[in-house]
Amino acid sequence: MSDELIELEEEEYTSQLTAPVLRRIMGLLKPHSIWVFGFFVTIALVSGLDAYFTYLNKQIIDQGIALQDRERVFEIAAIYGTFILFQAGAVFTFIYLAGVLGERIQYDLRKLLFNHLQDLSLSYYAQNAVGRLIARVTSDTGRVSDLLTWGIVDTTWALMNIISSTVFMAIINWRLALIVLTIIPVMVVIAIEFRKRILAEFRVSRRTNSKITGAFNENFQGVRVVKALGREDSNTREFQSLTTMMYRASYRAAWLSALFLPTVQVIAAIALGMLVGYGGLQIEAGLMTIGGIQAFVSYLTFMMWPVQDLARVYAEMQHSIASAERIFNLADTPPEVHDRPGAVPASTLLGEIEFDHVDFHYEDRKPVLTDFTLEVKPGEMIALVGPTGGGKSTIVNLLCRFYEPRQGQIRIHGRDYTDFTLESIHSKIGIVLQTPHLFSGTVRENIRYGRLEASNEEVEQAAKVAGAHDFIVTLEKGYEHNVGEGGNLLSVGQKQLISLARAVLARPELFIMDEATSSVDTLTESLIQRGMEALMKGRTSFVIAHRLSTIRRADRILVIENGKITEKGTHSELLKLKGHYYRLYTQQFRHELETRYGFADAVGLPETADQPQPLPAD
Numbered sequence: 001m002s003d004e005l006i007e008l009e010e011e012e013y014t015s016q017l018t019a020p021v022l023r024r025i026m027g028l029l030k031p032h033s034i035w036v037f038g039f040f041v042t043i044a045l046v047s048g049l050d051a052y053f054t055y056l057n058k059q060i061i062d063q064g065i066a067l068q069d070r071e072r073v074f075e076i077a078a079i080y081g082t083f084i085l086f087q088a089g090a091v092f093t094f095i096y097l098a099g100v101l102g103e104r105i106q107y108d109l110r111k112l113l114f115n116h117l118q119d120l121s122l123s124y125y126a127q128n129a130v131g132r133l134i135a136r137v138t139s140d141t142g143r144v145s146d147l148l149t150w151g152i153v154d155t156t157w158a159l160m161n162i163i164s165s166t167v168f169m170a171i172i173n174w175r176l177a178l179i180v181l182t183i184i185p186v187m188v189v190i191a192i193e194f195r196k197r198i199l200a201e202f203r204v205s206r207r208t209n210s211k212i213t214g215a216f217n218e219n220f221q222g223v224r225v226v227k228a229l230g231r232e233d234s235n236t237r238e239f240q241s242l243t244t245m246m247y248r249a250s251y252r253a254a255w256l257s258a259l260f261l262p263t264v265q266v267i268a269a270i271a272l273g274m275l276v277g278y279g280g281l282q283i284e285a286g287l288m289t290i291g292g293i294q295a296f297v298s299y300l301t302f303m304m305w306p307v308q309d310l311a312r313v314y315a316e317m318q319h320s321i322a323s324a325e326r327i328f329n330l331a332d333t334p335p336e337v338h339d340r341p342g343a344v345p346a347s348t349l350l351g352e353i354e355f356d357h358v359d360f361h362y363e364d365r366k367p368v369l370t371d372f373t374l375e376v377k378p379g380e381m382i383a384l385v386g387p388t389g390g391g392k393s394t395i396v397n398l399l400c401r402f403y404e405p406r407q408g409q410i411r412i413h414g415r416d417y418t419d420f421t422l423e424s425i426h427s428k429i430g431i432v433l434q435t436p437h438l439f440s441g442t443v444r445e446n447i448r449y450g451r452l453e454a455s456n457e458e459v460e461q462a463a464k465v466a467g468a469h470d471f472i473v474t475l476e477k478g479y480e481h482n483v484g485e486g487g488n489l490l491s492v493g494q495k496q497l498i499s500l501a502r503a504v505l506a507r508p509e510l511f512i513m514d515e516a517t518s519s520v521d522t523l524t525e526s527l528i529q530r531g532m533e534a535l536m537k538g539r540t541s542f543v544i545a546h547r548l549s550t551i552r553r554a555d556r557i558l559v560i561e562n563g564k565i566t567e568k569g570t571h572s573e574l575l576k577l578k579g580h581y582y583r584l585y586t587q588q589f590r591h592e593l594e595t596r597y598g599f600a601d602a603v604g605l606p607e608t609a610d611q612p613q614p615l616p617a618d
């Protein structure tokens, strides 16, 4: 996905708070309402007590010290002590509750997204960069859970502080309380303005940051290519312009942040001046005590922070809401390939498989298969060969139902395969892909992925059948050897052998192998071939291979060019046809002979075999 698109996407989601979204966000709290209630109560307690302490201070000043009433002073001290303990308990409780609640919400959201992402079709992954999906799962869930915990904590606390302070101020002197209250809206507006601007800068910086992460990712994932092409310098320049951009945005954010506090302080000072001036007059008139003025000053500062907190939460909330919308949007994306209503489990895939006039294109609408028709008998081995980009992998993608035909049908045992559940189809297919994927973990765990309940003996048996056992035991820790992230610590051929063992263990009814022998040496290849043959007995299989030696024994070989079958037959039939297959085969054979023995003519291969020949009419 290009950067512009990512930005567009970000813009698209910075929407205002709307009632349905808010309702849905709040809905996330529903399963945890006890915890939410818990922190409302504790926060109310904390802030009420805070305001009360100030009131007690006033009493100490007015009564205890002014009247030299020692008993009253001790009494107040005792009240103080008790309430401080209460408050400490409450503070502990709500921080703890918010922490736990945050984790729970994140857990819920991650589970939701993870499960949904697993269900989404391959087409979704073809269109959405995996990195962005990961970011969505991690950072967006974090932001939403922050909003629902600390956001609510801060808001409640701030509101409670304002309310309780107001109540106590009104008790002391309601006219003065009104003056203080007029300051609040001014503060709120200024604080919100500042916060918005600061956050906007942070956003630029964050967006740049994600680009930088992307650059890191691309650069170092493809480090070999970068080095080989000597792209280091230009990549460095690109990287520098990004970091400069990020630096500037962060710099502006820092400047605004620095300006914010002094502004607030000046306004607070003005309010304080008014308070002391008017309060002084009230004292002269005997309507106010020194302790009262002191309490008002405390309440004023006590209200400054909540106001700023509210502004901060408000500004951040918009981004959390954007995160929430992205999460909901992802969770609402229906998988393109999904179970039809009333789908039933397929009892077996070992029936006749038919591609009936199948048309298929990927999202770009460029036709890949048109009117593709093929009938496969149970237990048959079908080999697909042909030029790159011809559509071989697409055919097996459709067969596995990673995608579904746009037109036409794929039938199993005479029944449209969309009548069956995806799970039942997938569980009966064993597949070894063009780019084998292993999960980080041990060799044994990777093989066992094929059938989780398999015993150690069965795992090793499968490895033997697949021809993987011999190399596995030469690994430092044998079956307990760690394969690294994505199997990176092994060679491609080794990964393929392990994938093959995994497929053997799964005991599939339909076996699919996409060019699994393309990147292994001849010895490994013959190992794989033996494994495959063992695996293919009694199952239907589709094998795609560029190395034709692998597929000589296939029941039928199909040459796929431009999404069409241009030749079909057994190995010897196709050789007789002297078409594309013949040319491919003789080329490979000649090449092999030349590299191994340094000659080719002796076996009587025609010189012209290398030259393109017109295809025989179909």
Ligand SMILES: Nc1ncnc2c1ncn2[C@@H]1O[C@H](COP(=O)(O)OP(=O)(O)OP(=O)(O)O)[C@@H](O)[C@H]1O
Binding pocket: 126, 362, 363, 364, 368, 386, 387, 388, 389, 390, 391, 392, 393, 394, 395
């Ligand atoms: N996810 C995708 N989105 C869009 N187009 C795709 C996608 N995958 C493949 N294609 C296109 O579909 C056509 C057939 O591709 P396919 O992968 O089936 O070829 P192939 O015969 O397996 O080639 P190869 O021998 O190189 O593996 C190609 O033109 C390719 O560009």
Ligand SMILES: [Mg+2]
Binding pocket: 392, 393, 394, 434, 514
């Ligand atoms: Mg392919």
